[in-house]
Amino acid sequence: MSTSFVPFEFSRGEAVGGLLWLSVGALLSLVLEVVYLGAYITLPSGMRIAFPITILIAWWFSKVLTKTARLWTPNPLIAAIPLIVWVLGFFAFLVIGSTTGDQWLGSNIRTVALLFAGIIGGVWPFVVSK
Template sequence: MGRSSSRAVIRTDFSRGEQVTAYGWLCLGAAMSALLCLVYLDAHIGSVAVPYPIVLAFLFNLVLTRTALLWTGRVWLALIPVACWVLVLLGLGLGVEMLSSVLTANKIRALALVLSGLIGGLVPALRS
């Protein structure tokens, strides 16, 4: 019996269409993540504020950038989903009246959310 290798095999023979579709899905996921992070930024358990979307934004954008780096070797292309996340977050936070109250009422948490999302997205890009 042969031994199976535990090394990951990364496929690199994809078409431009597959790459564009992958980035479309990554940007859609980033947009949904931004919406959910903004909606749940003011989460409370009882009377205690629990801003768990700050941690989730870091982790999710970390995964987004790592996944984007699988599709390209160019760092600036891998940052497209993170840029989408930031633009959707700021667009919703500043443009939608119902969600803008979340940003204005929780300025420190909102700043922490944006920074954690940016840092989570930039860490894999800077390491590559």
């Protein structure tokens, strides 16, 4: 028995709901990525090394969100909504941090790498097609 993808019809409301949940997922992902961006691993010798695994997670999860959004709409701008929400959230962390005095994102290469990883991951499904 062969299992193949069967296209299905969905309403505009279902598409909007799907994109809304993908956007919520993008924001939740961003919060976790920012919180754990400064993670360290302590070696048995007591030495600590930076372990910014969230940079890879940002790339991968942004890619997943965009690929999923493309299932809901053929319009690339609409399919980019979760990526746009992620980027706006990233800059909101920067602005909120500078206005309140709290530093959510450090002034280091890991912050820049997180931004680029999230953007590249989100754009990847538009550039590379199977």
